Amino acid sequence: KREEEEEEEEEEEEEEEEEEEExxxxxxxxxxxxxxxxDVPGLKVNGENINNLSYxxxxxxxxxxxxxxxxxxxxIEEKSEQYGLMMNTKKTKVMVISKTEPPKVNIKVKGKCIEQIEQFKYLGQLITTDARSDDxxxxxxxxxxxxxxxLFHILTSKRVGLLIRLRVMKCFVWSPFLYASETWTK
Known part of the structure; x- marks a missing residue:
């Protein structure tokens, strides 16, 4: 029985190593x-060409x-296919950011038009077609x-020191509120 367990552990380790290599x-x-x-044109930001954001x-x-x-x-579609990779058309979306009504666009992957959306979340930040931050x-x-x-009971408790309450407030209340606030627009 012990040998079987050791063999299973070895197999699991080998599988993990293979997954890491992949x-x-x-x-x-x-x-x-x-x-x-x-070199494909994107947006110029401080004189630099940006055409993709990856995380x-x-x-x-x-x-x-x-x-x-x-x-x-x-x-990207052609290069991906050279490596046996396929773009997931169900997860691929297109969005136009515009101060006026965004135009409809026809971006295609494998001959199929990609769904055009009005908003999406990227790294926890809501991006909308009007580029406003209201939502x-x-x-x-x-x-x-x-x-x-x-956290109200902790923040108002006399048994919890003021410094601790301030730290709790800063960490769990203000931090989530201010996350990415430097990107907010009018």
Whole structure:
């Protein structure tokens, strides 16, 4: 029985090592794919071209025109296929940010039009087509009210020292409210 357990542990370790190797290989492949779009136009920010924002397995492509965005998508689609990877069309969305009514766009992956959305969350921050922060601020206020309500008994307790109450307030009430507030717009 002990030998069986040891064999199972060894098999599990081997599987974990294989998964880690596959993840590392996927990361390297992703880096190569995204190097291919370095020169494709995106947005100019402080004189620098930005056409994608990546964090973990989430990527946002950024372009000033429908043609530039389609070009980015096509290059990534083609390079991905060279490595046996496929873009997940169900998870892929397109959004136009505009001060006026955003135009409808036809960005295609594998010949299919990608769904156009009006808002999405990226790294916990709500991004909307009008680039305003009203909904995000309302959401942060709701989160803050909830945190304050849950901690009210601690924040008002005379048995908890003032310094501790201030730290709790800063950590669990103010921090979630102010998260990414530097990006808020009027």
């Amino acid at each position: 993840e590392e290989e996927a990361e390297e492949t992703e880096k190569y794919i995204f190097r291919e779009i370095d 973990a397995d989430d990527t946002v492509l950024v372009a000033e025109s429908e043609n530039d965005l389609q070009n980015l998508v096509t290059i 995000e601020i309302k959401s942060r206020i709701t989160i803050t009210e909830s945190a304050f309500t849950k």
